[in-house]
Amino acid sequence: MLVASYNIHKAVGSDRRHRPDRILDVLREVDADIVALQEADRRFGTRLSALPLNMIAEHSDYCPVPFDIRPGGIGWHGNALLVRKSATILHRAPLVLPALEPRGAVMADIRLNGREIRIVGMHLDLSGLWRRRQANAVMMHIEQQPRPLPTVMMGDMNEWRRHGGCLGDFAQHYAFAETGPSFHARQPIARLDRIVVSQDLRVAETGVHRSASARTASDHLPVWARLDFG
Numbered sequence: 001m002l003v004a005s006y007n008i009h010k011a012v013g014s015d016r017r018h019r020p021d022r023i024l025d026v027l028r029e030v031d032a033d034i035v036a037l038q039e040a041d042r043r044f045g046t047r048l049s050a051l052p053l054n055m056i057a058e059h060s061d062y063c064p065v066p067f068d069i070r071p072g073g074i075g076w077h078g079n080a081l082l083v084r085k086s087a088t089i090l091h092r093a094p095l096v097l098p099a100l101e102p103r104g105a106v107m108a109d110i111r112l113n114g115r116e117i118r119i120v121g122m123h124l125d126l127s128g129l130w131r132r133r134q135a136n137a138v139m140m141h142i143e144q145q146p147r148p149l150p151t152v153m154m155g156d157m158n159e160w161r162r163h164g165g166c167l168g169d170f171a172q173h174y175a176f177a178e179t180g181p182s183f184h185a186r187q188p189i190a191r192l193d194r195i196v197v198s199q200d201l202r203v204a205e206t207g208v209h210r211s212a213s214a215r216t217a218s219d220h221l222p223v224w225a226r227l228d229f230g
Contacts, residue, residue, distance in 0.1 A: 036121030
């Protein structure tokens with residue numbers, strides 16, 4: 001199964017133009033089975049999806065996991081999950097995270113090609129202290145689920161260090177996919193975007209999608225991992 005995480009910057013590219021069609025072009029290039037998006041909803045006003053729902057339906061093989069937070073939006077505090085149209089959504093829920101400013105995460109249990117997997121998408125705080133609290137809150141939510149499943153946590157973790165902080169907290173129980181630097185898209189030097197997997201998944205292959213389209217569509221590049229089920 002191929003999973004990916006992508007901070008789409010509200011579909012505003014490095015040229016400051018709002019072009020959701022470019023985001024969909026990049027998603028087609030990556031061709032992941034499940035995608036966690038960050039900054040997927042516009043920040044102000046009615047907070048509509050930065051990717052129009054009709055464009056997703058007509059120009060991709062994806063459908064958003066419905067969290068039913070607000071009409072016209074696809075996420076929770078900017079976090080959203082896209083899955084193949086052939087996938088079955090078994091369970092989904094927004095996750096409330098401790099924060100000074102509005103932050104949240106989204107979780108869904110998915111069945112695809114006969115496999116079941118739990119996905120969490122997140123965008124953690126700029127503050128290291130709050131990032132650690134949020135990371136532990138996410139893991140607590142997972143532990144409280146009535147049924148264990150192979151689990152992938154993905155998102156913009158806003159952690160500039162290679163180790164320590166919230167990354168050290170995740171590493172106590174989960175493994176990281178070594179995807180490489182993804183920010184800034186034009187000259188990536190920071191590993192802000194991360195993919196974390198439970199011990200019953202094996203990371204077979206990883207990467208950062210560095211196409212010409214991706215370097216323009218957002219200020220982050222997508223990161224991806226190909227997973228084998230143990």
